[in-house]
Amino acid sequence: MSQHNQSLGEFIIGNQDSFEYSTGELSKLLHAIRRAAKVVNHKVNKAGLSDILGAAGEENIQGEEQQKLDVYANDIFIDTLINREILCGIASEENDDYITIKGQKNDHKNKYVVLIDPLDGSSNIDVNVSVGTIFSIYRRVSEIGTPVTEEDFLQPGNKQVAAGYVVYGTSTMLVYTTGHGVNGFTLNPAIGTYYLSHPNMKFPEKGNIYSVNEGNYVHFPQGVKDYIKYCQAEEEDRPYTSRYIGSLVSDIHRNILKGGIYIYPQSSKYKTGKLRLLYECNPMAFIAEQAGGKASDGFQRIMDINPKELHQRVPFFCGNKYMVEKAEEFMKNAK
Ligand code: P6P
Numbered sequence: 001m002s003q004h005n006q007s008l009g010e011f012i013i014g015n016q017d018s019f020e021y022s023t024g025e026l027s028k029l030l031h032a033i034r035r036a037a038k039v040v041n042h043k044v045n046k047a048g049l050s051d052i053l054g055a056a057g058e059e060n061i062q063g064e065e066q067q068k069l070d071v072y073a074n075d076i077f078i079d080t081l082i083n084r085e086i087l088c089g090i091a092s093e094e095n096d097d098y099i100t101i102k103g104q105k106n107d108h109k110n111k112y113v114v115l116i117d118p119l120d121g122s123s124n125i126d127v128n129v130s131v132g133t134i135f136s137i138y139r140r141v142s143e144i145g146t147p148v149t150e151e152d153f154l155q156p157g158n159k160q161v162a163a164g165y166v167v168y169g170t171s172t173m174l175v176y177t178t179g180h181g182v183n184g185f186t187l188n189p190a191i192g193t194y195y196l197s198h199p200n201m202k203f204p205e206k207g208n209i210y211s212v213n214e215g216n217y218v219h220f221p222q223g224v225k226d227y228i229k230y231c232q233a234e235e236e237d238r239p240y241t242s243r244y245i246g247s248l249v250s251d252i253h254r255n256i257l258k259g260g261i262y263i264y265p266q267s268s269k270y271k272t273g274k275l276r277l278l279y280e281c282n283p284m285a286f287i288a289e290q291a292g293g294k295a296s297d298g299f300q301r302i303m304d305i306n307p308k309e310l311h312q313r314v315p316f317f318c319g320n321k322y323m324v325e326k327a328e329e330f331m332k333n334a335k
Contacts, residue, residue: 005195005196006195006196007185007193007194007195007196008030008034008174008185008193008194008195008196009031009193011183011185011196012026012027012030012031013027015178015180018178018180019161019162019178020161021111021139021161025086025111025112026161026162026178028084028085028086029081029084029086029087029112029114029137029162030162030176031084032080032081032083032084032086033077033080033081033133033135033164033166033174034174034185034194035080036076036077036080036081037133037166037172037174037187038172038187038192039076039080040069040072040073040076040077040118040119040133040166040168041166041168041172041187041189043069043072043073044069044119044125044131044168045168045189069119069122069125069131070094070118070119070122071094073118073119073133074092074094074095074118074119076118077092077116077118077133077135078090078092078099078118081114082099082101085103085104085110086110086111086112087101087110087112087113087114088100088101088103088108088109088110088111088112088113088140088147088148088152089101089113089114089140089148089152089153090113090114090115090116091113091114091115091116091153091278091279091310092115092116092117092118092279093116093117093118093120093276093279093280093311094118097310098113098148098150098153098310100147100148101148102147107145108144108145108146108147108148109144109145110140111139111140111144112137112138112139112140112161113137113138113140113148113152113153114135114136114137115135115136115138115153115278115279115282115283116133116134116135116136116279117133117134117135117276117279117280118133119131119132119133120132120133120134120165120247120248120249120280121245121246121247121248121249121250123246124245124246124247129245129246129247129250130167130168130169130170130245130247130249130250131168131247131249131250132165132166132167132168132247132248132249132250132253133165133166133168133249134164134165134248134249134279134280134283134284135163135164135165135279135283136157136160136162136163136278136279136282136283136286137160137161137162137163138152138153138155138159138160138161139159139161140152141155150310153278153307153310154278154306154307154308154309154310155307156282156303156304156305156306156307157277157281157282157283157285157286157302157303157304157305158303158304160179160282160283160286160303161178161179162176162177162178162179163176163177163282163283163284163286163287164176164177164283164287165249165252165253165283165284165287166249167249167250167253169250169253171186171187172186172187172189173185173186173187173197173198173253174187174194175198175201175253175287176287177286177287177290179286179290180290181200181201181290181291182200182201182202182256182287182290182291183196183198183199183200183201184196184197184198184199184201185197185198186198198257201256201257201291202256202291202292203255203256203259203288203291203292203293203319203320203321204257204258204259204320205259206237206259206320207240207255207258207259207260207261207319207320207323208237208238208240208241208259208260209240209241209242209243209254209255209258209259209260209261210228210231210240210241210242210243210260210261210263210323211242211243211244211245211251211255211260211261211262211263212224212228212242212244212262212263212264212265213244213246213264214228214242214244216267216269219267219268219269220265220267221265221266221267221298221331221334222334223298223327223330223331223332223333223334223335224263224265224298224327224330224331226330226333226334227263227326227327227330227331230326230330240260243260248262248264248275248280248284249284252284252287252288252318252319255318255319255320256287256288256291256293259319259320260319260320260323261317261318261319261320261323261324261327262316262317262318262319263316263317263318263327264315264316265298265315265316265317266315270313272312272313272314272315273297273313273314273315273316274313275313275314275316276311276312276313276314277302277305277307277312277313277314278307278310278311278312280316281295281302281314281316281318282302282303284316284318285301285302285303285318286303288318288319289303292321293318293319293320293321293324294317294318294319294320294321294324294325295316295317295318295324296317296318296324296328297314297315297316297317298315298317298327298328298331299328299331299332302314302316302318
């Protein structure tokens with residue numbers, strides 16, 4: 001069978017030995033995620049038809065109005081992950097605190113934690129623009145046999161054992177890494193199977209896309225303003241093209257395939273940035289680095305930041321290595 005026709009299940013089994021921990025454990029985790037993604041995908045594609053559009057009437061910890069699909073996706077991923085006897089805890093953008101999972105024998109013997117943004121870009125749901133799921137997986141650091149602790153979740157991104165995203169777009173793709181490159185799988189909805197469609201994803205050598213919400217320009221730090229003007233200048237390989245969907249997963253997925261940089265900087269509205277370190281920036285940074293790119297907060301590597309709290313926000317610069325480094329140069333010079 002050619003590599004490109006490999007199903008996700010076959011790929012995971014074929015690459016288990018590259019996962020340094022127990023062979024079956026990663027498979028169980030990724031099986032749970034891909035199953036949940038299929039269920040969410042079905043709902044996302046039907047959102048316009050059933051009474052699932054619009055706000056669920058509640059707010060999440062971010063103070064964002066929860067869309068019904070947000071709540072639905074959160075429930076599906078949490079229920080699916082809990083039932084796989086592999087996790088001792090889950091943290092989600094939609095939940096104020098982390099969830100402790102005792103395990104079937106109530107012995108807290110499970111070894112992994114997952115942090116998830118179940119439906120990122122949800123403000124796009126009602127206008128039929130692509131949304132995504134982002135997940136980050138760690139080995140617990142607390143003693144096996146004891147309840148999961150906050151320190152199990154507050155690990156730097158460089159300790160992730162796997163990370164990935166699902167993009168619910170013109171097709172549904174699951175993209176993940178275990179530290180041995182990035183591979184993309186496209187769902188064939190007719191049979192409910194994901195097939196390897198984008199093996200060994202890498203940023204192209206050159207990138208000419210910059211993705212930032214320029215509506216916030218006046219609130220940006222000077223270094224970001226200077227970098228945006230650099231992108232727009234008619235010099236060398238510029239001006240770049242501006243592309244911003246307002247859905248992190250879609251913007252970064254496109255930039256990996258086409259070459260580009262995504263920036264969500266600090267601003268007067270978001271003093272430390274808008275994106276969350278643990279379940280948005282770290283997993284996307286792991287993917288970006290494994291695809292030959294770079295991810296920083298404008299000054300330091302995202303995956304080296306020591307988290308202080310579950311829903312911590314950070315400025316986020318992510319894309320082709322040389323593009324991120326150019327933006328960092330402007331940030332440094334503007335200090
Ligand atoms: P803004 C979605 O809410 C999100 O977290 C990312 O998916 C997206 O890139 C960003 O926020 C959009 O934020 O302020 O530009 O609408």
